[in-house]
Amino acid sequence: MPAGRCSQPGHGPINDHPFGPAEDQPDEALRPWSERAHAGQLEPEGDHDQWLILAGRGFGKTQAGAEWLAEQVLAHGKMRIALISATVEEARDVMVLGATGIMTIRPDVLEKWVPSRGEIHFVGGSIGKLFSGANPERLRGFQFHLAWCDELAKWRKAEATWDNLQFALRLGERPKALITTTPSASPILADILAARNTATTRGTTFDNPHLGAVFVRKMKDKYGATHKGKVELYGELPPPPGALWTPEMIAESREGEPDGTAMESVAIGVDPPARDGTCGIVVCGRDVAGNYHVLDDHSIAASSPKIWSSKVADAARSNQDRLEDGRSVQIVAEGNQGGSMVRDVILQHEGDDLSVGLVHAAVNKSARAEPIAILFERGKVRMHRSFPELERQLCGLIAGGGYEGPGSSPDRADAMVWALTKLSDTGTRRRVGPGIRSFDDPPD
Numbered sequence: 001m002p003a004g005r006c007s008q009p010g011h012g013p014i015n016d017h018p019f020g021p022a023e024d025q026p027d028e029a030l031r032p033w034s035e036r037a038h039a040g041q042l043e044p045e046g047d048h049d050q051w052l053i054l055a056g057r058g059f060g061k062t063q064a065g066a067e068w069l070a071e072q073v074l075a076h077g078k079m080r081i082a083l084i085s086a087t088v089e090e091a092r093d094v095m096v097l098g099a100t101g102i103m104t105i106r107p108d109v110l111e112k113w114v115p116s117r118g119e120i121h122f123v124g125g126s127i128g129k130l131f132s133g134a135n136p137e138r139l140r141g142f143q144f145h146l147a148w149c150d151e152l153a154k155w156r157k158a159e160a161t162w163d164n165l166q167f168a169l170r171l172g173e174r175p176k177a178l179i180t181t182t183p184s185a186s187p188i189l190a191d192i193l194a195a196r197n198t199a200t201t202r203g204t205t206f207d208n209p210h211l212g213a214v215f216v217r218k219m220k221d222k223y224g225a226t227h228k229g230k231v232e233l234y235g236e237l238p239p240p241p242g243a244l245w246t247p248e249m250i251a252e253s254r255e256g257e258p259d260g261t262a263m264e265s266v267a268i269g270v271d272p273p274a275r276d277g278t279c280g281i282v283v284c285g286r287d288v289a290g291n292y293h294v295l296d297d298h299s300i301a302a303s304s305p306k307i308w309s310s311k312v313a314d315a316a317r318s319n320q321d322r323l324e325d326g327r328s329v330q331i332v333a334e335g336n337q338g339g340s341m342v343r344d345v346i347l348q349h350e351g352d353d354l355s356v357g358l359v360h361a362a363v364n365k366s367a368r369a370e371p372i373a374i375l376f377e378r379g380k381v382r383m384h385r386s387f388p389e390l391e392r393q394l395c396g397l398i399a400g401g402g403y404e405g406p407g408s409s410p411d412r413a414d415a416m417v418w419a420l421t422k423l424s425d426t427g428t429r430r431r432v433g434p435g436i437r438s439f440d441d442p443p444d
Helices: 061-076 087-098 159-168 187-194 213-223 227-234 246-254 305-318 339-350 365-377 388-396 411-424
Strands: 051-056 078-084 110-114 117-124 125-130 146-150 175-182 198-203 265-271 278-286 290-298 330-335 354-361 380-383 431-433
Touching: 051 187, 061 087, 061 146, 078 087, 078 159, 078 388, 087 125, 087 213, 146 159, 159 187, 187 198, 187 330, 213 227, 227 246, 246 365, 246 380, 246 388, 246 411, 265 305, 278 305, 278 380, 278 411, 290 388, 290 411, 330 339, 330 365, 330 411, 339 354, 354 411, 365 411, 388 411
Parallel strands: 051 175, 051 198, 078 125, 078 146, 146 175, 265 330, 290 380, 330 354
Antiparallel strands: 110 117, 117 125, 265 278, 278 290
C-alpha cells in the first residue's frame, strides 16, 4: 500500500510515547530532527563502521533509528538495507509500523510498503528488507549497504546473526550498521561495545524530556534502585552470572570527590598494553583508618610507551601531595608482559624520582581479583566518582576464573587490583594475594 508523502521531513511523534508530542508543543515535530533530538540520539562524528545506542527503555532509540535511516536514504540514494529485530513480526510492528517506526514518523522518504515480501521501498530506489535475529541463515545470499539492528540483546541467535550480517555488509565504500538496544549480559553485545570501529552513545529513560511526570516518578520509585532498573531504565550492562562485582556493590562503595584527606599510602597500578591495546593506569590510596580508596583512572588507549609512561608519571606527581612525611607514590607495574621493560620505560622517559616496582602474576586476573572483591563486600573500599569503563570491566570478572566484560582484557580492572593489592600488603607476608608476588620477589 503506497504511503503518502509528507512535506515536512521531521513530521511525526517526537518520542516513544504513542500519543506523539505534548499538546503544548504542536509545532515541535515540524522542527528538523537535529534540533530536537536529545543527547545520544544523533550519530557521533568520526571514523566508525557501526553506531551503538545503548540506553534504557523509553529513551527514544527507535525514533533515533528511524530518523537516521531516513537521512541515510536521502543522502546516499539507491541502497540495500537490512532491518533486523528479534523476530520479523517485531521488525514490522516496531521498526516499520510502530509509533516511532519509519512509516509513522518519516513518510516523506517512502514509496511503498510490501508486507508480503517484508520490504519497505524508499524514494530514490533504496529497499529495506526485514530479518529475524532468530534465523541467521536467512541473511545468506544477501548483501547490503546499511543495517539497522533493533534490540539486539533480545535476539535468540545474536552471535550467529551478527556474524552473518558482517559478511553481508559489503556494498558501497563504507557499509555501516546502527544497533539500538537496551543492554543485556550478551557476549556479542560486549564485543560490539568494545570494538574499535564502534561509536557508542548512551542514555537513560529519564533523558527523554517528553515522558510524563507520573510515569517518571513511578519508574524511579519502583525500579530506580533495583537491578532491573539499572538495566531497563539506566541502560547499564548487567553483570554475567558469577561476577565478582555487581553494580549494586559498586554503587554502595561510591563516594563523591576526594575531600583532601591525607593518605597513608598511594599506589598507581599499571597494566601495560599488549601490542596496541589500553594501558591500565588506576590511582588508589589507603587512609590512616585502614580504608581503601579508588581515586582516579588515567588509563590510555593505543599509545606508544613514551606516551603511556608519561601518563603514569603525571598521575604519580599529581597525587604526591596526598602523602605526608616525604613518602612517595608507589607505581606498581605488572612485569609479566615485558618484565623489567615496563620499569625501564617509565624511568627512562620520566626520570629516576619515581618509585617503580614490578609484580608478577602466577594465576589469572580473576583469581587475583577475588581478595579485592572481598574488600569491596566488607565496605573497606570507596570509589570516588563514577568510572564507567573500569566498572564495566570489574563486573566482567567471574569467580573461579574467566572474563566476560567488554574488550579482550580487563586492563583497567587489573591495574586497580594491582594497586589495592599493594596497599593491602602489611609487609609481613611473602605473598600479597593468590598468585601475586610482592615488590621484592624475583620472577620465577
